[in-house]
Amino acid sequence: MRTGIVVFPGTWSDRDCAHALGDVLEEPCRFVDHRDRQLDDLDLVILPGGFSYGDYLRCGAIARFAPVMESVARFADRGGLVLGICNGFQVLQEARMLPGALLRNVSCEFRCEWVSLRVEQSASAFTAECRPGQVLRIPISHGEGNFYADPVTLERLESNGRVVFRYCAADGRVTDEANPNGSMANIAGIMNARGNVLGMMPHPERACEALLGSSDGLAIFRSAIRALQGVPA
Amino acid sequence: MIYRAAVFVTLKPVVNDPQGLTIHRGLRSLGFDSVQEVRSGKYLVLTLEEPDDRSARARVDEMAREVLANAVIEDYRVEVEAIGEPAASGELRA
Numbered sequence A: 001m002r003t004g005i006v007v008f009p010g011t012w013s014d015r016d017c018a019h020a021l022g023d024v025l026e027e028p029c030r031f032v033d034h035r036d037r038q039l040d041d042l043d044l045v046i047l048p049g050g051f052s053y054g055d056y057l058r059c060g061a062i063a064r065f066a067p068v069m070e071s072v073a074r075f076a077d078r079g080g081l082v083l084g085i086c087n088g089f090q091v092l093q094e095a096r097m098l099p100g101a102l103l104r105n106v107s108c109e110f111r112c113e114w115v116s117l118r119v120e121q122s123a124s125a126f127t128a129e130c131r132p133g134q135v136l137r138i139p140i141s142h143g144e145g146n147f148y149a150d151p152v153t154l155e156r157l158e159s160n161g162r163v164v165f166r167y168c169a170a171d172g173r174v175t176d177e178a179n180p181n182g183s184m185a186n187i188a189g190i191m192n193a194r195g196n197v198l199g200m201m202p203h204p205e206r207a208c209e210a211l212l213g214s215s216d217g218l219a220i221f222r223s224a225i226r227a228l229q230g231v232p233a
Numbered sequence B: 001m002i003y004r005a006a007v008f009v010t011l012k013p014v015v016n017d018p019q020g021l022t023i024h025r026g027l028r029s030l031g032f033d034s035v036q037e038v039r040s041g042k043y044l045v046l047t048l049e050e051p052d053d054r055s056a057r058a059r060v061d062e063m064a065r066e067v068l069a070n071a072v073i074e075d076y077r078v079e080v081e082a083i084g085e086p087a088a089s090g091e092l093r094a
Helices: A014-024 A065-078 A087-094 A153-159 A219-231 B017-028 B053-068
Strands: A003-007 A029-033 A044-047 A079-087 A101-103 A111-117 A135-142 A146-149 A163-168 A186-192 A199-201 B002-011 B039-047 B074-084
Touching: A003 A014, A014 A029, A014 A219, A044 A087, A065 A079, A079 A087, A079 A219, A087 A101, A087 A199, A111 A186, A146 A186, A163 A199, A219 B002, B002 B053, B039 B053, B053 B074
Parallel strands: A003 A029, A003 A044, A044 A079, A079 A199
Antiparallel strands: A101 A146, A111 A135, A111 A163, A163 A186, A186 A199, B002 B039, B002 B074
């Protein structure tokens, strides 16, 4: 699986993604400059976390106009896998490649901590290595991760199985206490209708080695590798 | 003509506003008991040169719609006023 990791000015998790894919999983990957348009050699494009262009106006508002984003949209239209993590999720929403928006955390605080995620959809290209209902330990690191969608959109996401991850307690129960940012229905990650674009606030690339607290994030990258090899889930 | 445009970007009424809620709690804790609600937003002032009122308004509206506000969660309102003729150098003449 050849992965491209998009780097906007202000992106901060690109090196972590490269470490997870290149060093830990030993998969080929390269950085993609925000001005580049050529993604033809890639199977997976990651929009990593950070503060693209400083996010002064609104998270992801400027990044969606970057030259690379036109190519990312075409890449997704052709069925390529796109994973937006944290700021990358915000960028995908601003680009209207995923629905809804991410508001300021209800606490108005930046939250940087380990959370538990329940896998709600294990039949996706990004979660086929997970059991339904499996609880993953993955860290979050954001000030604007409070998922919002209008009622019609939310209902469509829920009924079509497009809610991929929910914040939960360690035992898998979805509770208000386990919701770190006020997200509607504890939503931590969603995918598009086709299932090839996933946006999630938690950082799987920072949970790829037991030494660093958890290797649960590997399941997401390994699922993508398996999906690209065409191995049935 | 030089125009000054005010763009008010606010969260839609149905969208939760954590900053507004926090400011509301702060005001009440300071004794401003009469405050029933606080909604926060952005206030942007743009100075631009356009041939006429209509094009100034259309241009600012386009910027607000495409960039300054996110229609999924925000509304915007635009006020435009002419503030002077451009000088030959492009500097604003008082």
